[in-house]
Amino acid sequence: MTQQPPAAVPQSPASTDGDVPQQPAFSQPRPAAAKPPLPDETRPPATSRLHRIALGEPIQAEIHDAVLREDAVLEFDHFSLWYGSKQALFDVSFPVARGKVTALIGPSGCGKSTLLRSINRMNDLIDSVRYEGDIRLNGESILGRQVDVIELRKRMGMVFQKPNPFPMSIFENVVYPLRIDGIRNRRLLKEVCEQSLRGAALWDEVKDRLHESGLGLSGGQQQRLCIARAIAGAPEVLLLDEPCSALDPIATAKIEDLINELRGEYSIVIVTHNMQQASRVSDYTALMYLGRLLEYGPTSDIFTRPHLPETNDYITGRFG
Amino acid sequence: MSVPVAPPAETPATSRQPAYRRVFGGSYSLAAQGEPALWVCAAGLVVCLTMIVGLLALVLLQGSFTFWPLPLTELETRDGKRHLGEFTREETFTMGFAALATLEETEREAAERLLCPALRRYLQRLVENDRLEPAMQEAAKQAAGLLERALLEIPAVASATPAEQRRMRAELQSLWRERRSEYRRRLLDRLRESLERSDDALLELLRGIEAKYQSWLGQSDPSQVMASLRDDDATAFAVWSRPVLQLLAVDVRIPVRRRLLRIGNYELTNEHFRWIADYQIVPGSEHHPQWAAIFERIAWGRFYGIPKELWVGDERVAVGPQQTWLAFERHHPAVRKRWREIRHIEKHVIGEINRKMEAARLSLRRLELDLQRRLGRTDVRETPQFRHAQAEFDETEKRLNEAFRQAQQNIERLRAENAGFRLVVTTAEGDDHSLQLADIVRAYTANRLTRREKFSVYLSRWWEFLSEEPREANSEGGVFPAIWGTVAMTLLMSVVVVPFGVLAALYLREYARSGPAISILRIAINNLAGVPSIVFGVFGLGFFCYTVGGGVDALFFPERLPAPTFGTGGLLWASLTLALLTLPVVIVATEEALAAVPRSMREGSLACGATQWQTIRNIVLPRAMPGIMTGMILAMARGAGEVAPLMLVGAVKLAPELPIDGVFPYVHLERSFMHLGFHIYDLGFQSPNSEAAKPMVFTTTLLLIVLIGVMNFFAMWLRSRLTRRFAHGQF
Ligand SMILES: Nc1ncnc2c1ncn2[C@@H]1O[C@H](COP(=O)(O)OP(=O)(O)O)[C@@H](O)[C@H]1O
């Protein structure tokens, strides 16, 4: 949970490009002419950028202008994170648009979950974790010493890869965030429960058995229950970590519909390894590779005309 | 069980098999064959089950038959005595000719008759195999030595001079050298002849030889000892043959049944039980007298006899078994009712008076101590306050003494009323014995009972066992105080150990950062489970009873000193000691249960903004509850069955008062208590009447097992209810 810079930050060698930004990367206007993706034959060896990342060289993230025009709910500012001596995130800087769905994609192990868990500081639970840089929610740092982590987490809702309903009734599962705030008012609880379950598109299925165990639901229902729980506390940001990877296609479709419905109401960050899903549900997509942000832009652009050839390779399945 | 063998070499090697298979055939590894592992596991299970089921079945069978009313048997033994009682068990022992010497004349005859056919069969077999002659030769060689020793034991010879003795032995040897081949032949002939005829003939032969031999041994004149051998050929033959026959018969043994007869009537016979072998019984004397009755008494154990007369005061109200029995059944309940009234007065009324008296005395003493402290001097008895209190105390004492006298009078009156009721019972020996009706707890004419009546006696004994206090050094009566003590102690122990154990485990698992210190702590806790329980007892006695208890006494009960209140073994200290003993069980089980709560659930809760304590309270603990309950069940079972430490910290053979009763403050943590486990130990090893105690050991064991079972069952029911709440649905 240390936040001061580590004694020996792996300092990158002097940049060869000479244009390492001193300001957050996204605040700098991009060079006007974005290069169109190169045809396969003329492209420099595919290893070039990925290879340089693998060698540990700093890489300028490719961030589309459209993103910068959005109102940012979250901003990553040169955020780096270490698990013990192993660095998992390298100097990540990008904004997350308010009220939009932002997808994090990338090969597994590239740090998507780590990034997501940094937002509500779940990584603090791991003893060996330390980080530097900053993350700002509505312009305020959330990493400072004075920040109340518990309060912070109450402003976020998180849904995990594996559905994790609590060993209690469906009703209690949903109103759990209120319960821990000490709210006893039965009417209010009922209201919130119904609202959240409707919001999670689960109400009709469970309204007759609210007092049965949440563990008795099917996998897809359990995940929607977790979503209901996540939105019961009226969070500002909804964090979804591969919410569909443990579900069958029908349940997945339901969750995706649900995300579409929640769009606008909540700012959603969703981690997914499923490219189709990202393209279907998200407004913006960030591609990560080995702990670094590679390219970040409107989903339609990322999937149809990415700026980087590596992005093209990734979304067409040539690496990752 | 088939031993795995290499597959036959001619296995067709298809091209689809991997290369190594084509080269080496199939699997050579034993582990690659599933079958042996299955058999080994099954065998392990069978061994475990056999032991457990065997033990339980033994306890169940022995324990549940203890209270079944057995028939009464009357019989006459060959020594002319008559016995009446219940056969409680039987066993078989082997008897040979050597044992005959220890028997009484009459019994020896019967035993000989039993042994003779066996000897005849044995010798006949020797004859058939042509081995009688060599066997006899062998026996004769050894017999010479025996006979010389017997010679020296004849009183007349034993007192002779050594020179004389040497001469006699030499003479004996020369005599045998002369005659032994002839005697051998003669003995062979006689034996063959009697073997062919009958058992009786053989017996006659043996007896003839024995009689001559005995009369030779009985000679008083030393000169006659040798002379009779020299001159009387028949005597010499008998003396020579007797040890030979003895050696020949040494391997002949027959099984004999003997039965243990509970004869009771301790004040007359000085024993409760007597072994009776079959040959001791006069044939045909064994029968079940119709009116024979069993009387279970408050003291002296059981009495067996036939009711003869019933007296009320100086009036004989019934004569003859039937009438007497009917009259007994009519009068007994009322007498017992008065007896119970007496007990009630003794226990409650007088107990209450004693308590008040003690309280008054203590409050006076407290005042004295208080004054001494306040005034700073010891002679405070002359102060006005103390005088006033003293006067009040005297007043109270007088009042209580009056009440005590009243109660005493009541008791006397009831006793006098009861004293008139006497039952005269005829014992098997024909003596009349008079029993006070008030002393009789239960009586029944065992041989007249129908099955249903037997069952009701059985149930009433069980009820007495479960609900009454023990009597007769714990070998009779009930074990209610022990049940009560066991339950109270176990519950108190659980109440202490579970919260502490769970809290400790929570800290270890949820809060502490893992490191060497925590590892050492964990190892220490696990090792605590391996410390012998008696060590905990010693610790409990030294620390809880003497140190803590002594401190408590000095602080809160100075007026009672030097008599200890908490400074000695008691319910509280025993519970705490056992709590310490079972702490590792709870901690380990709880830690395991906590570790099994999935990480994802904790994360889910923390991500909702719950604090760690909220997460533990709302998610982790409920989820781990079944596992914690398992730990509690194990701890309870272990604690309830423990005996050794309890002997040091408060379990006693007989506790006058229950640790939890209806007298304020209801729970008396300082009292010593009875415990079923200790009761079993006491019955098994400390009872003066061990034969009567033995079945009670099994019954008490059965009860303890059932009790632990019930407590466990309750805990398991609770656990299953909890588990059902957390059962995973389909996925
Ligand atoms: N608790 C942890 N301790 C140490 N290393 C971790 C831990 N969690 C993740 N990592 C490492 O951090 C990197 C990023 O992991 P993660 O964020 O889970 O990847 P993703 O979610 O993109 O598959 C991986 O290399 C992984 O091995």
Ligand SMILES: [Mg+2]
């Ligand atoms: Mg992940």
